[in-house]
Amino acid sequence: MNTLKTIRSMACVLLASALLSGVAFAEGATKIIPGPKGGRMLTKAAPHAEFFVEKDRKVAVTFYGADLKPVASAEQVVTVIAEAKAGKVKLDMEKKSEGFVSKQPLPEGSKYQVVVQIREKATAKPVNSRILFNDEPCAECHRAEYACTCDDAH
Numbered sequence: 001m002n003t004l005k006t007i008r009s010m011a012c013v014l015l016a017s018a019l020l021s022g023v024a025f026a027e028g029a030t031k032i033i034p035g036p037k038g039g040r041m042l043t044k045a046a047p048h049a050e051f052f053v054e055k056d057r058k059v060a061v062t063f064y065g066a067d068l069k070p071v072a073s074a075e076q077v078v079t080v081i082a083e084a085k086a087g088k089v090k091l092d093m094e095k096k097s098e099g100f101v102s103k104q105p106l107p108e109g110s111k112y113q114v115v116v117q118i119r120e121k122a123t124a125k126p127v128n129s130r131i132l133f134n135d136e137p138c139a140e141c142h143r144a145e146y147a148c149t150c151d152d153a154h
Contacts, residue, residue, distance in 0.1 A: 012105050032149045036068055040147040042116060042129040047071055049099075051116055051131060053144070057105035059091060061116060070098040075121045082106050082133070084115040110134050113144075 032042045037060070039052025046066040053059055061078045065071045078100040080091040084107035091102040106114070114133045117126040134145035141150050 022096075034143070034149045035147060036064065036070075037062065038143055038147060040131060042118070043127075049116075050116055051114075051146075053106060053133070053146070054101075054134060059093075059102040059106060059114075061093070061100045061118070072097055073099050076100075077119040077122050079126075081117075081119040082113045083115065084109055085112060106133065107141070110136065 033044065033048070035041050035050035035052060037050060037052040039050045039060070039062075042049040042051055042061075046064070047067075048064040048068065050062045050064065051059065052062065059080050061080070063071050063073050063076070073095060078093050080093060080102060082089045083093065086107055086109075089107050091104055091106070093100040094103055111132065111134050114127045114131045116131065118129075119126045131146055136145050137143065138145055138148040140152060141148055143149060
């Protein structure tokens, strides 16, 4: 009888431990990395890419190494499309030493989708990121909502 109780107790402890490990792993997997400029990180592994909207509303996509220090952009190709209420606008991106900057600003307004497409090379398959662009500050982390790092990221 005692052996059966011991086995049940051990099984419960193991099950609880596995469940807690799974929750901790899931939380770590969804942890949002804050961008060094205050933007939104688009990639979880190096080279990291940060989407940031400058004060003049021009878009900057900057690349970082694992240490979050800027790295030179290599053969990457970046495309940014703003899906504003007035219609879709493809931004012309200019290559800089550490990434890309748009030649024109984002369309007026807020709360619309922005699609950022990054290719490792011109012939590579693109990796798409969709961002709900909202430049209002988050009440909790004080970053723009599109770059919010709070647990309940908006």
